[in-house]
Amino acid sequence: xxxxxxxxxxxxxxxxxxxxxxxxxxxxxxxxxxxxxxxxxxxxxxxxxxxxxxxxxxxxxxxxxxxxxxxxxxxxxxxxxxxxxxxxxxxxxxxxxxxxxxxxxxxxxxxxxxxxxxxxxxxxxxxxxxxxxxxxxxxxxxxxxxxxxxxxxxxxxxxxxxxxxxxxxxxxxxxxxxxxxxxxxxxxxxxxxxxxxxxxxxxxxxxxxxxxxxxxxxxxxxxxxxxxxxxxxxxxxxxxxxxxx
Numbered sequence: 001x002x003x004x005x006x007x008x009x010x011x012x013x014x015x016x017x018x019x020x021x022x023x024x025x026x027x028x029x030x031x032x033x034x035x036x037x038x039x040x041x042x043x044x045x046x047x048x049x050x051x052x053x054x055x056x057x058x059x060x061x062x063x064x065x066x067x068x069x070x071x072x073x074x075x076x077x078x079x080x081x082x083x084x085x086x087x088x089x090x091x092x093x094x095x096x097x098x099x100x101x102x103x104x105x106x107x108x109x110x111x112x113x114x115x116x117x118x119x120x121x122x123x124x125x126x127x128x129x130x131x132x133x134x135x136x137x138x139x140x141x142x143x144x145x146x147x148x149x150x151x152x153x154x155x156x157x158x159x160x161x162x163x164x165x166x167x168x169x170x171x172x173x174x175x176x177x178x179x180x181x182x183x184x185x186x187x188x189x190x191x192x193x194x195x196x197x198x199x200x201x202x203x204x205x206x207x208x209x210x211x212x213x214x215x216x217x218x219x220x221x222x223x224x225x226x227x228x229x230x231x232x233x234x235x236x237x238x239x240x241x242x243x244x245x
Contacts, residue, residue: 037240041097042233045114045224046083049096051075053088056121056219060085062158062226084224087119087166090217092209097236104199108241109177110135112206115230116145117169119219123150129218133174134207136196140174140181141188144216154228166221168228204236 046059046066055070061082067074075086075093086093097112118129125147132142154161154168175182176196181189198204210220224233 039099039238039240041099041236042225043095043097043236044081044083044233045086045222046080047095048075048080048093050094051092053091053093055089056119057088057091058086059083060161060227064160084226085166085221085228087219087221088210089119089219090210090212092207093222094205094207095234096203097206097234098203099198099236099238104193104197106240107193107198108239109175109237110193110196110198110204111173111175111237111239112234113171113173113232113237114208114234115169115171115223115228115232116143116208117166117221117223118145118148119166119221120148122164123148123166125149125151127218128216129210129220130214130216131172131220132209132211132214134205134209135174135176136198136201136205137207138191138195139189140176140191141183142214143170143172143174143183145170145218145220148218148221154223156225156229156231157227161227166223169221169223171230171232206234206236 053072053075055072057072058069059066059074059080061084066079066083067077112133116131118127120127127147129145130142131145133140148166149169150167152167153163157167173184176191176193178193180187181191208220208222210217225231
């Protein structure tokens, strides 16, 4: 709260105004495990190790566009490590998320979360897209994004990012447990921890994409910690404790 005194008819009066324009509150489940039983890793959105994208596509950092818009070769630009938002209409980006040296049987669940939405030239709230996540080459589940939001400015967007661009996304979570796979807590498949073969490599391969044969091929935006509404990059959470119950 900001306050200051100004002259009034009989003395002075105090004017109060808010110092904060908006706030985002993220509610977490009371059943969420203690910090010591979790391993959390965040990956910048530009540090993908493989990709296949088609226009419309592009990347941007906190200070400007990286490479050229709608030019897939720009995704090879070394400056992609600085990207805070990436977008494409078709294809995928894939990340190698490092995991601690844990015995596979000690892992209770693996979750990946990110802020994302559809991709439209500009923005369009009614532009659905089926966004799919794979882990270690296995399809986990699909989130149907309702559109590419632009009704208000994203809380974290840099000043140079104009109102005609994508403004924010939806924070979504894909989770694999011993009981199956879930998107935002809703069971979507029978894929389990055992299917991921976590002991075979020191990293988990995580792919975000829009399949050519998806019902809605409305593209994808992936927003990092300096764009949109949520101050996080692509987050991998490993919960320890083995098989429950």
